[in-house]
Amino acid sequence: MGNSLSCCSRYADRISTEGDSAAVISFSSSELSAYTNGFSAKNLLGHGGFGSVYLGNYNGMLVAVKVSRQIDTKTRLQWQAEIKYLPNVIHRNIIKLVGYCNTPEKLYLVYPFMQNGSVKRKLSELDWNKTLKIIRGAARAIQELHCHSPPLVYRDLKLDNLLLDKDFTPILADFGAVTPEGEVLRLGTSGYTDPIVMNNGPGTKPNDIYSLGVMILQLIMKEKVVSFPGSSVPWHITHWASTIHSAKGHAVHQKLTTTGCSKVAAIAITELGLDCTHPKMSERPNISEVLRRIINLQ
Known part of the structure; x- marks a missing residue:
C-alpha cells in the first residue's frame, strides 16, 4: 500500500x-x-x-x-x-x-500568534468542513517534511501541536522533535506516537503516518486518544475505532453526519485513519496516497 x-x-x-x-x-x-x-x-x-x-x-x-x-x-x-x-x-x-x-x-x-489556539482546544466545536480542512492541512505539512532533502520526520504529531489562525487554517508548530529520517531519538507522545518509535526504533515516514491516523480518528470521533468513553479501562482510540468500524461503524458515521459529513465521506475518512494506523508499517499509505484519498472528499 x-x-x-x-x-x-x-x-x-x-x-x-x-x-x-x-x-x-x-x-x-x-x-x-x-x-x-x-x-x-x-x-x-x-x-x-x-x-x-x-x-x-x-x-x-x-x-x-x-x-x-x-x-x-x-x-x-x-x-x-x-x-x-x-x-x-x-x-x-x-x-x-x-x-x-x-x-x-x-x-x-x-x-x-495564532488567534484560535490549538486544534485540541477547539475539537468539540469543529464541523465537518473545518475538520476536513484541518486534516488536509496537516497532511500537506507532513508532505512538505517528507519531501524535504534530506527527508524529515516530525515525530510528535498531535492535536496540541496543530494551531489555528484567524481563518481556521491549520498550522503545524513545535518542531523540537524533528529529525532527518532514520535517526534514533526517543521523543513523542504516548498514544499518538507509533509504538515502534516508542521502543527506540529509528524515525521513519510511516511513523508520522501512524500519528496522522491517530489524529484523524480523534478529529472524527471527538474523543481522547487513550480512554474509552464511560469506562475506567484504558483503551486506545485505534482499537475502539476498529471495533466500531468492523460492526459497520454506525456510531462513528452517525456522529460525523451530524456535523455535515456525507455517509460516503464518513466511511472513507474512517478507513483512512485505520489504514494509517495499521500495525505493519509496510501496509500504511504514504503521504501522497493520504492526500489522494482526501483531496476530493466533500
Whole structure:
C-alpha cells in the first residue's frame, strides 16, 4: 500500500509561500521583555513542554514568545531543531519562525500568534468542513517534511501541536522533535506516537503516518486518544475505532453526519485513519496516497 505512489508527487492545490520567507531575527532578551510587557502574567498564554508562552507585540505584529523552563540537553536540542529546520520548510501549513534568543539562563523562540489556539482546544466545536480542512492541512505539512532533502520526520504529531489562525487554517508548530529520517531519538507522545518509535526504533515516514491516523480518528470521533468513553479501562482510540468500524461503524458515521459529513465521506475518512494506523508499517499509505484519498472528499 505504502509504495503505490511516489511519496513526493505534488498536488495542484498545494499552497506554498516561499516568496514570503524572511530572515530569522536574533533578538535580545531585553527586546523580548519589552514586547511582552516584561513577560507579564497578563501576557501569559500558557505552558508547554518547552516552557511558558507569552503574547507579544513586535512592530505591530502579535507574536507568541516561548521561554524555556530551563536549559538542559533536551531543551537545547529542541531549540536547535526549531532554528535549524523551520527556516527551511516554508509552507502555508507550517509555523514561521520569526526569531530567537539565546542567553545563559533561558532560550527563546518567537512565532506569529495564532488567534484560535490549538486544534485540541477547539475539537468539540469543529464541523465537518473545518475538520476536513484541518486534516488536509496537516497532511500537506507532513508532505512538505517528507519531501524535504534530506527527508524529515516530525515525530510528535498531535492535536496540541496543530494551531489555528484567524481563518481556521491549520498550522503545524513545535518542531523540537524533528529529525532527518532514520535517526534514533526517543521523543513523542504516548498514544499518538507509533509504538515502534516508542521502543527506540529509528524515525521513519510511516511513523508520522501512524500519528496522522491517530489524529484523524480523534478529529472524527471527538474523543481522547487513550480512554474509552464511560469506562475506567484504558483503551486506545485505534482499537475502539476498529471495533466500531468492523460492526459497520454506525456510531462513528452517525456522529460525523451530524456535523455535515456525507455517509460516503464518513466511511472513507474512517478507513483512512485505520489504514494509517495499521500495525505493519509496510501496509500504511504514504503521504501522497493520504492526500489522494482526501483531496476530493466533500
